[in-house]
């Protein structure tokens with residue numbers, strides 16, 4: 001059984017490939033990357049695959065039994081066609097199964113909603129493909145907050161527009177574990193799964209970071225409008241708006257959903273402190 005993973009040069013693709021190697025051996029795993037040299041360190045066969053290039057995927061998916069499609073990074077409308085390039089090439093190559101990494105979130109009501117909508121369109125395309133399919137909807141990664149700790153310390157704490165909203169954070173290694181199970185376990189086909197950990201507030205997140213890093217962060221809530229202005233100034237229009245929309249969604253409860261992680265993984269999701277401590281150990 002040969003399993004291919006797209007965006008192999010990215011952090012999620014890498015986490016899935018590392019877990020798949022443990023499950024089925026490196027000779028059965030193929031990484032597909034827009035920039036193959038950036039994935040060479042993974043120790044598996046790497047094939048070229050830019051989502052904009054259907055021809056790449058016609059070649060990259062030859063002899064593949066199952067493919068995991070990592071959601072693209074482009075603006076929402078472009079992503080739909082990019083993902084279709086992979087789905088159509090999978091059909092052409094008689095790939096039996098396709099698994100897609102989607103996102104938890106509301107399709108309307110926040111600046112993040114256009115991205116959620118594009119993910120939902122790809123979910124529909126996957127379900128209509130005629131292939132055996134499975135879909136994971138990812139929670140928010142905890143890693144970016146942890147990579148930001150020095151800034152949080154400088155600024156005296158965490159400040160965003162999530163308010164008291166709860167968010168089921170996850171981590172790329174936890175997602176890697178879950179997606180490897182979805183890929184190898186036939187019983188997990190034909191469903192959409194929420195893949196997230198226990199839902200916590202921003203104040204609780206600050207407390208967990210304080211415990212792990214001996215910091216003294218506090219949480220301050222700001223309005224959606226102010227937060228968006230600040231993020232756009234810092235990160236530019238597209239990413240700034242997306243980030244503000246994510247926290248707006250958390251405030252509105254979009255990330256406080258029932259998780260299917262335990263059913264998929266056969267074990268509980270790591271709790272937030274465990275994820276933070278594991279991240280810290282890995283960086284040390």
Ligand SMILES: NC(=O)c1ccc[n+]([C@@H]2O[C@H](COP(=O)([O-])OP(=O)(O)OC[C@H]3O[C@@H](n4cnc5c(N)ncnc54)[C@H](OP(=O)(O)O)[C@@H]3O)[C@@H](O)[C@H]2O)c1
Nearest residue numbers: 007009010011012013034035050051071072073139140141
């Ligand atoms: N749940 C969350 O909190 C969260 C946060 C951020 C993103 N996401 C989503 O999760 C996905 C994966 O995240 P990540 O952690 O792996 O991100 P990452 O480490 O930034 O990697 C992004 C990957 O996307 C690849 N890529 C970008 N454009 C591509 C294209 N046209 N064709 C093929 N590959 C392309 C990049 O390839 P190169 O190496 O060639 O650039 C890279 O491998 C993202 O794409 C995004 O949709 C989720």
